Amino acid sequence: MTEKLFYHDSHRKEFDGTVLSCEPSGEEYKVVLDRTAFFPEGGGQYADTGMLGEASVRDVQEKENVIYHMTDKPLPVGEAVHGEIDWEKRFESMQQHTGEHIISGLVHGRFGYNNVGFHLGADYCTMDFDGPITKEELKEIELEANKIVYQNLDIGILYPSKEELKDLEYRSKIEIEGQVRIVKIPGVDICACCAPHVKKTGEIGNIKLVNMMNYKGGERIFMLCGFRALMDHREKEESVKAVSALLCAKEGGIKEAVEHLKEEQLALKGKLAGLKQKLLTVKAQEIQITENVTAVFDKELSGNEPRELMNLLLGRGAHVCAVFAGSDEGTYRYVIGSRKEDVRPLCKRLNEAFGGRGGGKPEMVQGSLTGTEEEIYRLLFTQ
Numbered sequence: 001m002t003e004k005l006f007y008h009d010s011h012r013k014e015f016d017g018t019v020l021s022c023e024p025s026g027e028e029y030k031v032v033l034d035r036t037a038f039f040p041e042g043g044g045q046y047a048d049t050g051m052l053g054e055a056s057v058r059d060v061q062e063k064e065n066v067i068y069h070m071t072d073k074p075l076p077v078g079e080a081v082h083g084e085i086d087w088e089k090r091f092e093s094m095q096q097h098t099g100e101h102i103i104s105g106l107v108h109g110r111f112g113y114n115n116v117g118f119h120l121g122a123d124y125c126t127m128d129f130d131g132p133i134t135k136e137e138l139k140e141i142e143l144e145a146n147k148i149v150y151q152n153l154d155i156g157i158l159y160p161s162k163e164e165l166k167d168l169e170y171r172s173k174i175e176i177e178g179q180v181r182i183v184k185i186p187g188v189d190i191c192a193c194c195a196p197h198v199k200k201t202g203e204i205g206n207i208k209l210v211n212m213m214n215y216k217g218g219e220r221i222f223m224l225c226g227f228r229a230l231m232d233h234r235e236k237e238e239s240v241k242a243v244s245a246l247l248c249a250k251e252g253g254i255k256e257a258v259e260h261l262k263e264e265q266l267a268l269k270g271k272l273a274g275l276k277q278k279l280l281t282v283k284a285q286e287i288q289i290t291e292n293v294t295a296v297f298d299k300e301l302s303g304n305e306p307r308e309l310m311n312l313l314l315g316r317g318a319h320v321c322a323v324f325a326g327s328d329e330g331t332y333r334y335v336i337g338s339r340k341e342d343v344r345p346l347c348k349r350l351n352e353a354f355g356g357r358g359g360g361k362p363e364m365v366q367g368s369l370t371g372t373e374e375e376i377y378r379l380l381f382t383q
Contacts, residue, residue: 002032002035004067005035005036006038006039007157007196010196010198010199011199012037014037016080016082017033017035017080017081018080020034021077022075029070031071033069033081033083036060036067037085038067039085039090040061041059041062043097044097046093047059048060048086050083050086051083051084052081052082053075055073055075056072057069057083058072090196094195094198095198096226097193098155098185098203099145099207100115100120101193102148102149102201103145104118104129104171105188105189106144107129107141108189111131111133113130113133113218114129114171114173115128115173116130116218124222125223125225128215128216129218129221130216131219132214133219133221135212141209142209146207148201149201149205149207151202152201153186153201155183155184155185155199155200157197158182159179165180170182171190171192176192180192181194203226204226205226205229206225208229208233243258292319293346294318294319294320294321296313296322297324297332298323299325306323306333307323307335310322311337319338321336322334322380324376328373331369332368332376334366336364339363344359347359350367350369351367354375355370
C-alpha cells in the first residue's frame with residue numbers, strides 16, 4: 001500500500017519517500033514508493049507529472065492501492081528520493097475539478113439531472129448531464145456558480161462510516177466498495193470523489209461555461225476555470241481588439257459593425273451576380289456557333305456559369321454545346337447539352353478517352369476530366 005500524501009494535503013508540492021521497487025516497462029521504469037504526493041489518474045482527473053530525484057515522472061497509475069510512477073530513469077531500490085510535482089498543472093486540474101463539482105451540484109439541485117460523464121482534458125473540461133438545459137438556464141447556473149466561488153467556502157473532505165453513509169445523500173457515478181471519500185461544498189454539493197481539490201472555492205478564480213451541445217438526449221457542457229478561463233478571456237479580448245481596429249469601430253459596437261458589413265457584402269454579391277450574368281450574356285453573343293458541336297473553353301467560369309453559358313448558346317441555335325471550365329494544367333469541369341440529340345454517347349467517349357467521370361440525361365450531361373484543350377477539341381470533332 002502506498003501512503004497517499006495528496007489526501008492529507010492537496011497543496012503539498014514536495015515530499016520525500018523510499019523506493020520500494022523499480023522495474024523496466026518498455027522504454028520507461030515503473031517505480032513504487034512507500035509514500036507519494038503524486039496523484040494517479042482517476043475520477044476523471046489526469047495524473048500528476050513532475051520529478052523524482054533526477055528522474056522525470058511522465059505518468060502515474062494506481063492498482064490495488066499501489067501507486068506506480070512511470071519514470072524516464074531507474075531509481076535505486078531502498079534509497080530515499082525527493083519528489084516534486086508539477087504544481088501549476090496540479091493546481092489547474094484542481095480548479096477545473098472543483099468547478100465541475102459546483103456546476104454538477106447546482107444542475108442536480110435545480111433539475112435533478114445526474115452527471116453521467118466527466119472528462120478533464122488538456123484544453124477543456126466537459127460534463128455530460130442526462131437531461132436538457134437551455135442557454136438561458138446555463139447562464140443562470142454559471143452566475144450562481146461564480147457567486148459560490150466568491151463566497152470562498154471551505155471544501156470539506158469526509159470519510160464517513162458505513163452507518164453514517166446510510167443517512168448521507170451524496171452523488172456518485174459508481175458503486176464504491178470499501179471506504180468512501182466524500183468531497184463537500186457547503187450548501188452546494190456532496191459527492192464521492194477520489195481526487196484532490198482546492199481548499200476553498202475562491203481558489204477556483206472564476207467559472208466560465210463556454211459551450212454546450214446536445215448529447216445522448218441530454219447536454220454536454222464545456223467549462224473553463226481559473227487560469228484556463230483567464231487565458232480564454234485574454235485570447236478573446238485580443239481578437240475583439242483586432243476586429244475592432246479592422247472595422248474602425250468601438251469594441252462595444254463590433255456586433256453592429258459586423259452586421260452592417262454583412263449587409264454590404266450581400267448587396268455587393270447580388271450586384272456582382274447581376275454583372276456576371278450580363279457579362280455571360282455578352283460572352284454568349286460573341287461566341288461563334290459551329291456546325292454539330294459548339295465548344296467553349298474558359299478557365300474563368302465558376303459555379304453554375306458553365307451550364308448557364310451552355311443554355312444561352314443552345315438558345316442561339318447551337319446543335320450540341322460543350323462548355324469546359326478549367327485548364328490544361330489541372331482538371332476540366334464540363335457540361336454538354338443539346339435540344340436535338342442524346343449527348344450521353346459523347347459524354348461516354350470523353351470519359352473513356354480522358355479518364356473522366358460524369359453522366360446525366362439525354363439532354364444534358366456533366367462531369368470532369370483531365371486532358372488538353374487541343375486533345376479534347378480533336379475528339380469532339382472526330383466522328
